[in-house]
Amino acid sequence: MAVVGSVRAALQVAEVLETIVSCCLGPEGRQILCTKPTGEVLLSRDGGLLLKALHLEHPIARMMVACVSSHLRKTGDGAKTFIIFLCHLLREFHAITDKEKDSLFFKNIQTHGRHWKNCCQWKFISQALLTFQTQVLDYVMDHYLSRHFLSIFSSSTKKRTLCRSSLEMLLEAFFCGRVGRNNHTFISQLMCDYFFNCMSCESEFEEVFELVDDCFVELKVGVTGLPVSDSRIIAGLVLHRDFSVYCPADGDIRIVIVTETIQPLFSTSGSEFILNSEQQFQTSQFWIKEKTKAIVKHLQSENVRLLLSSVKQPDLVIYYARLNGISVVECLSSEELSLIQKVTGIAPFVLPQASSQYEISNTALVKFCKPLILRSKRYVHLGLISTCSFIPHCIVLCGPVQGLVEQHEGALHGAFKMLRQLFKDLNLNYVTRASDQNCTSSTNVYKNSRERNQLSEIVNSSVQRPYQGTVVKNEDELAKTHSYSKVCSNLVVPGIELETYIPCSIPEVMPANTYQTDETLRYLSPDKAKIIDDHEPFIESDSANSRTENTRIEISFENVQVTKIAEKRSILPVRYKSLEMSASQSYCFSCIPAGCVLPVGGNFEILLHYYLLNYAKKFQQSEETMVSIIIANALLGIPKTLYKSKKGNKCFPQIYTRALHALQTNQPMVSNPAGLESVAGKYQLLTSVLQCLTNILTIDLVINIKRLPQEIYDEDSEEEL
């Protein structure tokens, strides 16, 4: 049976999913209870988990879930927003096609059947979506949105150091969407404390994140039956095992790791042991005993007080360990051992083959080693002395039921994943449309720069305002920024005379400029935007003066682009055009720098909405603008859902008009943000949704096959054989 794959069907599916997902979105979201066939009960607000638990049958729904999970694999966050945004996009598309059945750019295909026509139309739209992504989205992100970005790093020093208050806000906002309403403050505080406890020095946080993310299972202990508020952080490492032998020890405690039994065995695999007499058997047993005794004695003489073993040790070893006052922990998992090895930097102890005199080099000091009892279960508690930037700490997560503990574990792990993503630069590459031919180039460039200029009017005024804001805050800064702008203008003057100076001179200034500071958060872009504005009027005036200089202007324009990129400390443009070449397209490479954040609560969406609409206004009717408008409108769906239940001052129309007003008058949108969210995460989410949408739109038929899937033979490889 074949089902017509249409936007209508996809919309129906997405709407159903939206109703489920939207109830647990945001700080007001509620919990969902999932039962597993095994009888386990799981509490969750994790969108990805919910979608999987539904076991959807509808093919389009399954495609959506697959898209969501591939997005989650990348970023670990945003499943719920994904569905809501996708649903709004589909809704917009559905509405628009209902309105204009014969829209202007599909006239040529009216002869085909209506369905196929529709499909072609969708094909067109999906292509438009792709061009939107490559041309508009990154451009808007880079040019307009970036000036609103805040940074998570504190800017007091030149190194990247984390600002605690910003991190707290970021985590609080993250956990608002992940754990129960009463616990998010507590959990985010716990995570923040944990993180700052684990960090040995402030600048090497990335290594710590990586290690915690990788070894999270070993670093947490779940305890059921206790109230959530009993969760805490424990210094040292908690192993999920009990001591086989525990001998209390003080002072200089050394540990060794073994991965095999200390007691020599009669025969190893692959060998034969031939016994000729009973005496021989007894002597060999005696030898084994003496050997074991000697090894354990030697360990003791080397001050080893704890033996960590990945295998079960025989009774004999346990006995001698106990006699010599060595504690033993057996059956440790390889993950636990590798974590200990990472932290302490020791390698497993290799048993000596022949000689009885040997050195044990692979020992590590520990501060303490004692049993820890949590809910009448015993654990081993080790005070490891770290040799890397990670100081071992463990999180004990308590909760009345296992489901809740698991939810908190999942949320914490997700937070680490999110932070790891945040500390990576995200590249943006886009195509700016410039002139096609030399003859038309003059007008085009002129027009372009005009457009830019129009934009820059907005930009200019918006740039000034933040400056004024900072002036109020910090007087020293005022002087600084003034001096900077002075430098800039100075540099621009020679630029008029000789354009080639610009690319080399401006980058020199910029690094200084980007270190401009304010108290906790930093506006990343104002200076940069200012520089561009300084240039553009002069370009314009140049081109107005003489038309023969057209090519030069173009280049200088490109150079401005170059400098702009250079100042952002990213890769320089790959294509550097010669004078003669006509610039048809220029590829720009830029990035969202690591640690970029925006205030939470739909700010990203409203900003992008505003700038996309602005962008669309400047061009005539085209697919691109239409898509931009649709996406801009759909973006509003997310804040709409977020503020659904709010009344009065906090309802969506109020928030929206206030934000627009702030943007138009160039005031900061949010005076004191309650939380922060990662820009890169939001951006990735947007692109993932657009990809998913193009996938959905390009499908015209869904064919349902009732047969069992056939095995696919790899014919190529057979032929090769």
Place this chain on the structure above:
Amino acid sequence: MSRLEAKRPSLCKSEPLTSERVKATLSVLKGVVTSCYGPAGRLKQLHNGRGGSVCTTSQSAALLASLPVTQPILKILTTSVQNHVSCFSDCGLFTAILCCNLVEKVQGVGLTTTTAIKLNKHLLSLCTEYLKSEICGCRIPIDFGSTQLLLCLVRSLLTSKPACMLTREEVEHISTLILRAFLLTVPENAKDRIILGKSIIVPLKGQRVIDSTVLPGVLIEIPEVQVMKILPIKKSDSFKVALFCASLSGDLSETGEGTVVLSHGVSLENAVLDQLLNLGRQLVSDQVDLVMCQKVIHPSLKQFLRTHGVIAMDRVGVALMEPLSKMTGTQPIGSLNSVSPSSYGSVKDWCTAKFGFKHFFHLIPNETTVCSLLLCNRNDTAWDELKLTCQTALHALQLTIKEPYVLLGGGCTETHLAAYIRHKTRDEPESILKGDGCTQTELQLMSEAFCSALETLAGSLEHDGGEILTDRKYGHFWSVQADSPSAVNWPDLLSRCGCGLYSSQEELGWCFLRGAHHPFMPQTCLPREASGSANDLTLDCFTAKLSGLQVAVETANLILDLSYVIEDRN
């Protein structure tokens, strides 16, 4: 061949709490747990149609373990209670009933869940802060100089478990035994850190409860034949003991992964037996008097030891290894070749004893931290219940040593707490709300729901249709017989309050618990002499009850917060 089977789609239900079925099942569960609560609680008989023994109980641990729950929301509730019980042993029913009450009452209020949950949390922290504070009027500090309060605590625990089927004297007897058993596990000369010993419960079913007893040291059950073989040896001082954890049965232990090739005529069994006899010789020459082994001892070695006047005990089992090693000071020996003299331990004395129809080998230690509680009851079900109760009581005592407080029992803590919250929310609502966006009216509504949940909990102690009163001075719990004439002089009908701290001689201004309330500040700061004078108080374990309260509120919040239930039906 992999089996391919399409997964069935899950069942997704929205707003589960509004569904009639869920409401009905919740109220059934509430009925079950409420009717079990307290000394007058009704017993439940659980029997599985497929087999297994019948269990008569009123304890949450036994009840919830065998109650099959399929409804996901009930499952959250019951597992949460079970987890609490496995941590603290006590206050399981308290947690379950409070949670059910809260869910029911909060739903009745009709506030949005966000507000309700937020306020619930504020009220909970109000409770916990009060209970932990010095001014708390329902908390008594424990003075370890006297056993009075500890005995009261154990006695209250025993009386609240009617399925143990104990008479008044038996309750007295057992509670003294439990307290003695507990005190025996406390080491005499403790340094900075106390490590408690262990009390082992030894079953002796079919005997009178009065025959139960506590003995220092370890009792090992032995067959009657062996009793004859244990000859009383009299020595001046202590006896030397060796404890083996390795098997002495003469079978070959680990030979590795490779192959072992034997020449013709070589018998490894003989070689091992030789080894064992050598070990025996060493033990004899080391003048060991008693050899105990976790596993089996080879009959030849046993015989050899016996002929040399050494007593051999095998199949001790892994459960007894730790107490034995602790009590005698031995290192469990894992070697067959030679035994280091430092791994021997000692006992003061031993004897054989007969309790009921069972024979025991009784090891008497030099220094007591291990004791055996020989527990008797008439039949199996009552014994099981009694054993569970004893374990709960021992655990409660351990928790009390960590946090040396007890709470007033008999419903008084609940009514007192309710009165306190009512007063606080009326008196200083701003300090509770802390600018959280909730209005004072919402707080009043929620606190009324919270308090009535607590009071209904206290009220479920009464199962015989009696009336519940509370006084307007202390906010304690008073119950009146069912068929008492109304509008009489209350002091004539009432005798003592639920916990037994106050008598009706004082004029306290009683009113019905269920009626409308005018908030009043219950008297805080328990008078010092109150704890000393009364010797028949009803008390509850502080740690367990506090945690139970927190778990109940958190679980209720969790249940109220549910918006969808997704059931995987594969």
